[in-house]
Amino acid sequence: xxxxxxxxxxxxxxxxxxxxxxxxxxxxxxxxxxxxxxxxxxxxxxxxxxxxxxxxxxxxxxxxxxxxxxxxxxxxxxxxxxxxxxxxxxxxxxxxxxxxxxxxxxxxxxxxxxxxxxxxxxxxxxxxx
Numbered sequence: 001x002x003x004x005x006x007x008x009x010x011x012x013x014x015x016x017x018x019x020x021x022x023x024x025x026x027x028x029x030x031x032x033x034x035x036x037x038x039x040x041x042x043x044x045x046x047x048x049x050x051x052x053x054x055x056x057x058x059x060x061x062x063x064x065x066x067x068x069x070x071x072x073x074x075x076x077x078x079x080x081x082x083x084x085x086x087x088x089x090x091x092x093x094x095x096x097x098x099x100x101x102x103x104x105x106x107x108x109x110x111x112x113x114x115x116x117x118x119x120x121x122x123x124x125x126x127x128x129x
Contacts, residue, residue, distance in 0.1 A: 003094075003115075003116070006121070009118075013126065013129065014129065015096070015125050017039050020043065020049055021042070021043045021044075021085075022043060022047055022086035022090050023086030025043050027043070047087060047090060054108065056109065056110065056111075057090045058089055059089060061111050062088060062089050062091070067112045067114075091108075091114075093107050093108045094106065094121060095107075096121070104127075105125075107120070107121075
């Protein structure tokens with residue numbers, strides 16, 4: 001997760017970054033150690049939050065040519081995937097939610113490694129302000 005490196009810019013935009021995983025709560029501390037993220041972290045093993053956000057889940061969203069290409073690129077840059085802790089078929093995403101509760105921007109990951117770019121998120125925050 002690279003987004004935590006932009007936390008200063010996210011806070012400067014008047015926003016907060018929340019991470020929601022789907023593994024057991026006992027994995028949160030390991031996530032913090034691995035990523036260096038010190039902000040709010042929650043987990044939803046039931047996947048209800050992921051369904052409500054209409055995030056993708058399934059074998060073909062996880063194992064496909066695009067995901068393989070992103071994995072090879074990550075390996076080439078020195079990233080090593082740790083042990084999966086949670087539903088490996090559940091994909092993530094990023095949502096910007098206004099104080100009124102409206103989703104004003106969303107990135108739905110197509111598969112592993114399809115992450116929203118911090119610059120895109122910061123542009124969306126600026127547009128939403």
